[in-house]
Amino acid sequence: MSSATLGLDIGGTKIASGLVGLDGTVAEADATPTLGSGRQVVDQVAEIIDTYRTRHPIDTVGLAVPGGVDPRTGIITAAPNLAWLGLDLADRLHTHLPSSIFVHVDNDAGAAAWAEHRFGRHRDxxxxxxxxxxxxxxxxxxxxxxxxxxxxxxxxxxxxxxxxxxxxxxxxxxxxxxxxxxxxxxxxxxxxxxxxxxxxxxxxxxxxxxxxxxxxxxxxxxxxxxxxxxxxxxxxxxxxxxxxxxxxxxxxxxxxxxxxxxxxxxxxxxxxxxxxxxxxSLGVMAGVIGAADLARHATCGIATRA
Amino acid sequence: MSSATLGLDIGGTKIASGLVGLDGTVAEADATPTLGSGRQVVDQVAEIIDTYRTRHPIDTVGLAVPGGVDPRTGIITAAPNLAWLGLDLADRLHTHLPSSIFVHVDNDAGAAAWAEHRFGRHRDxxxxxxxxxxxxxxxxxxxxxxxxxxxxxxxxxxxxxxxxxxxxxxxxxxxxxxxxxxxxxxxxxxxxxxxxxxxxxxxxxxxxxxxxxxxxxxxxxxxxxxxxxxxxxxxxxxxxxxxxxxxxxxxxxxxxxxxxxxxxxxxxxxxxxxxxxxxxSLGVMAGVIGAADLARHATCGIATRA
The missing domain is CATH 3.30.420.40 (ATPase, nucleotide binding domain)
Incomplete structure (x- = not known):
């Protein structure tokens, strides 16, 4: 079985997740309420990733967060609902995860736009x-x-x-x-x-x-x-x-x-x-799909930015 | 002697031109009043290019125009000052020029922005x-x-x-x-x-x-x-x-x-x-520099758009 790409869309009230295919289809979609903020949510995210890992050989994780992410460093520059200012989420998650798993963090609305651009009904x-x-x-x-x-x-x-x-x-x-x-x-x-x-x-x-x-x-x-x-x-x-x-x-x-x-x-x-x-056209899973697809592109070296 | 890239910035009142180097420097800069509009200006542009060609082996010409240019076709979608709506300027110029000369057309303000991005003092x-x-x-x-x-x-x-x-x-x-x-x-x-x-x-x-x-x-x-x-x-x-x-x-x-x-x-x-x-920081030659550099990038296959 080949390895899979996992997408998570981390909101202030819920965390949506799923395995995202090359064509943008989602398998094993899930959603769970967000528990608190700060480190609590980091732990919760790590647990969600682990749950998928027990069932699938995940090598790439894309995370959509409700805030700004510095594209040069991956550090979160604003995420008031989660109190994640200054957090290097990928780095923090690697204290839980094997370093072989690639983690990419992007803004949630940007990820949703990317998903619509790649897989939406009205892309052009x-x-x-x-x-x-x-x-x-x-x-x-x-x-x-x-x-x-x-x-x-x-x-x-x-x-x-x-x-x-x-x-x-x-x-x-x-x-x-x-x-x-x-x-x-x-x-x-x-x-x-x-x-x-x-x-x-x-x-x-x-x-x-x-x-x-x-x-x-x-x-x-x-x-x-x-x-x-x-x-x-x-x-x-x-x-x-x-x-x-x-x-x-x-x-x-x-x-x-x-x-x-x-x-x-x-x-x-x-x-x-x-x-x-x-x-x-992609509804509530747009952030999950976009985050996973952006992460996969980052691993491929395919330029998602020129 | 190697071949050179020529840039022209075609305005409603004047046409600026020059040979643009890989580092954005301009040689043989010139400016001349625009004569009328429509086909007259196309002929004038062809003559300016010919003047440079008598002195240099030009293989690439970048043209900045005061209007919109469809990026898929190169056709001018608006240029009220020159009455060039619907014109395929590169195609028209090739009735004067050898087909081996590559001609690229872009919007003047976009060309100036590109020049500042590539060669300006405050690029970052x-x-x-x-x-x-x-x-x-x-x-x-x-x-x-x-x-x-x-x-x-x-x-x-x-x-x-x-x-x-x-x-x-x-x-x-x-x-x-x-x-x-x-x-x-x-x-x-x-x-x-x-x-x-x-x-x-x-x-x-x-x-x-x-x-x-x-x-x-x-x-x-x-x-x-x-x-x-x-x-x-x-x-x-x-x-x-x-x-x-x-x-x-x-x-x-x-x-x-x-x-x-x-x-x-x-x-x-x-x-x-x-x-x-x-x-x-590039002053009145920004359009000339940007047009030439965009044209050169187009010939290289270097992506100026991802």
Whole structure:
């Protein structure tokens, strides 16, 4: 039996994992709640890897983490949900694992973008922009067939581009970040401000909008317009082959309808008349698939960055 | 004598040219006014190439053009100043030139960014953002050691990112483009609105601001703040090793001072505390150098895109 590539997507609330094939298919997919933060989670990750190792001859592990990873050193430069700042995760895991096992660490949203670029239904050309609209807003950029990690690993932090400088306070410490205007949280807040006084205000207003409530439709359209504003900025800079919307809200068909409406109304600069906008197709396993595939490419010496 | 690489930077008002060495040095630099547009300029370009060919065994020609170039076909997708829409410039020139001469066409701002990345004083790492602030606003993006041309050749059209959608009318047909708020033209208009009623209002207000005129300083600072807003957007997405300011206004030391002030005051998202901001160092020959070097790389099979 040949050796296998394992992917883990380590989030603040759960850790998804699976064996990823050369074609991006996933076997033995699993997900488990994240236990605490810091060293606890490192130990948990090591245990998950060991569980797979008892059953398969794993030689390569790809880890997706919710934060920045310095592409030159592999050191985590930011991961507030896990308190992993400054951690060399691959090095730390090698105190548990044989040194023959190759461990690669990358940003989760970047890994998801890479997976969509390599294996997604709407892949095309050598570039892609993934905009992940969940509770927050994130994403990843593939250009010239390579993941754009940036000089310090902060590339692709699109949720924090300053859409309206001096605007709403963001958890990152800045003001006016795109995420504050176009995300599940932003929709929820806008719904509450419009009188939807429920814990599920964001989804309630979305349903109401779809059922013809014009006030609800205005609120949703406003959030969609902010989302499209950022996408138009990204498109002007990157001219990607495809723009994909991922995340719970981004792949919601009701919301997607409002985003397409907003995109149809937005002004675009020639020569690019329209950039195709699609829902992401790999779902919750995108991070697992991308992390494993990026790790495998790193072992092959195949350039994932030129 | 070995064969040489010729670079031409074809603008709406002048055509710069020179023989470009492997180290980016330029020999026999020249510049001549552009004659008209359309086929006239194609003939003029052919004549300039022939002039160099009478003196040197040229085998490679790189052309920088003020417009988009489809990276898959080499066809010009936009070049309003030259009326070259739809032109296959390399193919057309081969009706004059031997087929053994390799001709490569690229966008002028992208070529300049490539030149700064390869040979500029402030090159570092494998990424760079060039923001060219002249009469208008343009630039180029290098990521993962490759020029970001985009899927249709419209990549790097940063001057037309929608900074304020629905804002000032832009010549591109859209509204609120960054260029309308941060460019020589924008400074000139802001100066005129503030009462500097001269043909050189932009430069006059810059000088006045530097000499301590606080009203003038406010106007210049406003334009600088808009410039920095866009740079912060680009930095959040790309996390480049360096940001360079090019163009007449971008490399003006007085203006650069105000930009640095605005950058120091701008909020940045962790983990990237500060992106170094420098003036571009290759001056007016950057396009010539970059066009020639990109052409040479294309002949070598060295990947300028991964």
């Amino acid at each position: 050309g050598d570039s892609l922009l993934l905009v992940t609209v969940g509770t927050g807003l994130g994403g990843g950029v593939v250009a010239n067939g390579a993941l754009v990690r940036g000089f310090t690993g902060a590339g692709g932090e699109i949720g924090h581009l300053p859409l309206l400088p001096g605007g709403r306070t963001c958890e990152c410490g800045s003001h006016g970040c795109w995420e504050q205007y176009a995300s599940g949280q932003a929709l929820h807040r806008a719904a509450q401000a419009a009188g939807w006084d429920t814990a599920t205000a964001g989804y309630d207003i979305l349903r109401a909008a779809h059922q013809g409530d014009s006030e609800a439709a205005d609120v949703v359209a406003g959030v969609a317009a902010h989302l499209v504003h950022g996408i138009m900025i990204l498109t002007a800079i990157l001219d990607p082959a495809r723009v994909l919307l991922g995340g719970g809200l981004g792949t919601d068909p009701l919301f997607h309808f409002f985003v397409q409406e907003a995109a149809a109304q937005a002004e675009l600069t020639p020569p690019r008349a329209r950039v195709p906008l699609h829902p992401a | 790492g494998d990424s760079l953002l060039l923001v060219t602030v002249g009469t208008g606003l343009g630039g180029g993006v290098v990521a993962n050691g490759a020029l970001v041309r985009g899927f249709t050749g419209a990549g790097g059209e940063i001057g037309h990112l929608p900074l304020l959608p629905g804002g000032r009318t832009c010549e591109c047909g859209s509204h609120g483009c960054w260029e309308q708020y941060a460019s020589g033209q924008a400074l000139h208009r802001a100066a005129q609105a503030a009462g500097w009623d001269t043909a050189t209002a932009g430069y006059d207000i810059l000088r006045a601001a530097h000499q301590g005129d606080s009203e003038a300083a406010d106007v210049v600072a406003g334009v600088a703040a808009h410039l920095v807003h866009g740079i912060m957007i680009l930095t959040a997405i790309l996390d480049p090793a360096r940001v360079l300011l090019g163009g007449g206004l971008g490399t003006d030391p007085l203006f650069h001072f105000f930009v640095q002030e605005a950058a120091a005051q701008a909020e940045l998202t962790p983990p990237r505390a500060r992106v170094p901001l420098h003036p571009a």
